[in-house]
Amino acid sequence: xxxxxxxxxxxxxxxxxxxxxxxxxxxxxxxxxxxxxxxxxxxxxxxxxxxxxxxxxxxxxxxxxxxxxxxxxxxxxxxxxxxxxxxxxxxxxxxxxxxxxxxxxxxxxxxxxxxxxxxxxxxxxxxxxxxxxxxxxxxxxxxxxxxxxxxxxxxxxxxxxxxxxxxxxxxxxxxxxxxxxxxxxxxxxxxxxxxxxxxxxxxxxxxxxxxxxxxxxxxxxxxxxxxxxxxxxxxxxxxxxxxxxxxxxxxxxxxxxxxxxxxxxxxxxxxxxxxxxxxxxxxxxxxx
Numbered sequence: 001x002x003x004x005x006x007x008x009x010x011x012x013x014x015x016x017x018x019x020x021x022x023x024x025x026x027x028x029x030x031x032x033x034x035x036x037x038x039x040x041x042x043x044x045x046x047x048x049x050x051x052x053x054x055x056x057x058x059x060x061x062x063x064x065x066x067x068x069x070x071x072x073x074x075x076x077x078x079x080x081x082x083x084x085x086x087x088x089x090x091x092x093x094x095x096x097x098x099x100x101x102x103x104x105x106x107x108x109x110x111x112x113x114x115x116x117x118x119x120x121x122x123x124x125x126x127x128x129x130x131x132x133x134x135x136x137x138x139x140x141x142x143x144x145x146x147x148x149x150x151x152x153x154x155x156x157x158x159x160x161x162x163x164x165x166x167x168x169x170x171x172x173x174x175x176x177x178x179x180x181x182x183x184x185x186x187x188x189x190x191x192x193x194x195x196x197x198x199x200x201x202x203x204x205x206x207x208x209x210x211x212x213x214x215x216x217x218x219x220x221x222x223x224x225x226x227x228x229x230x231x232x233x234x235x236x237x238x239x240x241x242x243x244x245x246x247x248x249x250x251x252x253x254x255x256x257x258x259x260x261x262x263x264x265x266x267x268x269x270x271x272x273x274x275x276x277x278x279x280x281x282x283x284x285x286x287x288x
Contacts, residue, residue, distance in 0.1 A: 004103030004133050010140045011108050014059040015147055019108050026151045029064035034263050036068055040075035042152055047078035049284040051255055052192030052246045056278035057141040062265045063278040067148060069260040070280040075152045080191040082115040082157045083149055086242035087141030087195040089164035094135025096165035097174060101131050109150040115157035118182055126177035128170060135162040141195040166241030168227040175248025183252060187285055194246040196239025197276055204264050204272035210235045211262060211277040218281060219257045223247050246283060255283045
C-alpha cells in the first residue's frame with residue numbers, strides 16, 4: 001500500500017511555520033497570563049492517570065494559552081507513544097467519520113507518522129469509520145494539536161479521526177469502538193485528544209454562561225444531557241462529536257473529568273462584544 005502524505009494547511013497562519021519561532025510561540029503559550037504560567041516537565045514514563053483531554057483549536061494567539069493547561073498536565077503524567085486525535089470537520093470534505101490509516105504528516109517540527117497498528121485495530125472494530133484522506137487535507141482542528149505534542153515529546157505517532165457526523169449516537173459509537181479496539185492501552189501509551197472550541201461569536205458573558213452549562217454536563221460524563229443542552233440552548237460548540245466520543249471512552253474507565261481553564265478570545269484581545277470560548281478539560285482515571 002502506498003503511504004499517504006499530508007502537508008500542513010495552517011502553518012504560518014494558526015501557528016508559526018519556522019521551527020524556532022514555533023518553539024518560542026509555544027513557550028509563550030505556557031508562560032502567558034492566561035496559560036499555566038510555567039513550562040512542562042515531561043515525565044519520561046508511560047501515562048498513569050490521564051486518558052484524554054479536550055483541547056481548543058483556534059490560532060495559538062487566541063487559544064494556545066488555554067490549550068497549554070491540558071498539555072502541561074499531560075506531560076506531567078507521562079509519555080504516550082500515540083495520540084488518537086479526534087477533530088470536527090470544518091471543510092465539508094470527505095466521509096462522515098474519516099481516518100487516515102497510513103502515512104505521515106509533514107509538520108514544521110518534523111514528520112509525524114500515523115500509527116498503522118492502532119488505526120488498523122480501530123477500523124476492525126468501527127464500521128462507521130472510513131479511510132478517507134480528503135477530509136484531512138485542509139482541516140485545522142487536528143493539525144493544531146500536533147506541534148504541542150511534538151514540543152512535549154519529540155517523536156510521537158498519531159491516529160487522526162475527522163468527524164463530520166457529530167450526533168450523539170455517532171459520537172458514542174466512535175468512542176465505544178475505540179475503547180473496544182485499544183482500551184487496554186489508553187491511559188498508558190495512548191492518549192485521546194478531543195479537539196473543540198466552544199461558543200462562537202457571542203458576548204463574553206453569554207459565552208461563559210452557555211459554555212459552563214455544557215461543561216457541567218461534560219464533568220458529569222452525562223453524554224445525553226451534554227447533547228441536549230447544546231441543542232436546546234443553541235450552544236455553538238464546534239466539536240461535540242470528539243467530546244462525546246471521549247466522554248464515552250471515559251465512562252468505560254469511570255474517569256474523572258476536570259476543567260483546567262476556560263477563557264475567551266476577548267480575554268486575549270480585550271474586545272468582549274463577540275468572542276469564541278475555549279476550554280481545557282482533562283480526563284483522569286478514577287483512584288477510587
